[in-house]
Amino acid sequence: DVKVTQSSRYLVKRTGEKVFLECVQDMDHENMFWYRQDPGLGLRLIYFSYDVKMKEKGDIPEGYSVSREKKERFSLILESASTNQTSMYLCASSPGQPLLKQYFGPGTRLTVT
Amino acid sequence: LAKTTQPISMDSYEGQEVNITCSHNNIATNDYITWYQQFPSQGPRFIIQGYKTKVTNEVASLFIPADRKSSTLSLPRVSLSDTAVYYCLVGGYSGGYQKVTFGTGTKLQVIP
Numbered sequence: 001d002v003k004v005t006q007s008s009r010y011l012v013k014r015t016g017e018k019v020f021l022e023c024v025q026d027m028d029h030e031n032m033f034w035y036r037q038d039p040g041l042g043l044r045l046i047y048f049s050y051d052v053k054m055k056e057k058g059d060i061p062e063g064y065s066v067s068r069e070k071k072e073r074f075s076l077i078l079e080s081a082s083t084n085q086t087s088m089y090l091c092a093s094s095p096g097q098p099l100l101k102q103y104f105g106p107g108t109r110l111t112v113t
Numbered sequence: 114l115a116k117t118t119q120p121i122s123m124d125s126y127e128g129q130e131v132n133i134t135c136s137h138n139n140i141a142t143n144d145y146i147t148w149y150q151q152f153p154s155q156g157p158r159f160i161i162q163g164y165k166t167k168v169t170n171e172v173a174s175l176f177i178p179a180d181r182k183s184s185t186l187s188l189p190r191v192s193l194s195d196t197a198v199y200y201c202l203v204g205g206y207s208g209g210y211q212k213v214t215f216g217t218g219t220k221l222q223v224i225p
Contacts, residue, residue: 035215040217042218043215045214045215090156092156101159101162102157104157104158105156106154106155106156107156
């Protein structure tokens with residue numbers, strides 16, 4: 001079974017702090033994704049990566065950056081956390097094939113105060 | 114990227130068949146249609162995927178008409194445990210990598 005793990009289930013940070021969210025997958029998948037999920041807005045793609053050191057902006061990249069130094073690990077960075085970044089953050093990975101079958105982690109609920 | 118439109122919510126009684134339709138008018142030639150299920154406090158889980166016509170697995174069926182501008186997820190004989198949010202996802206490879214768009218999902222409430 002594919003396993004996608006995220007570093008924390010719950011996280012509380014202060015405004016202006018630098019925040020790291022880590023995601024690790026154990027199935028040698030090429031693609032990895034970061035989403036945020038907010039009530040009424042569904043899942044929105046922040047960034048994705050299709051190879052080590054490669055990244056592409058999703059729909060809402062502002063205020064975020066990512067890092068993928070190793071194939072199994074994809075980090076989301078909030079350079080200076082703000083209250084409007086309070087959300088559920090979901091990481092996913094997928095192989096090159098089949099298309100779009102993504103495996104999700106359990107999520108990190110981040111609260112910025 | 115193709116944008117998807119789904120009903121916000123649906124109610125169904127236990128034992129009934131449920132059909133959830135997703136509209137994706139500007140689907141691209143190489144896009145696939147994928148459906149996910151999400152329970153509260155969990156990440157989404159893959160249900161089914163198709164390109165055209167009909168696909169069936171042990172959980173659901175997916176109907177895609179010839180023009181591919183919509184798709185219908187069919188859940189046979191739902192139970193209370195099928196209460197969840199269902200997402201329609203359309204996307205595929207673009208420029209050598211996957212680009213995807215989730216809809217806002219349909220909240221299915223199964224009633225005893």
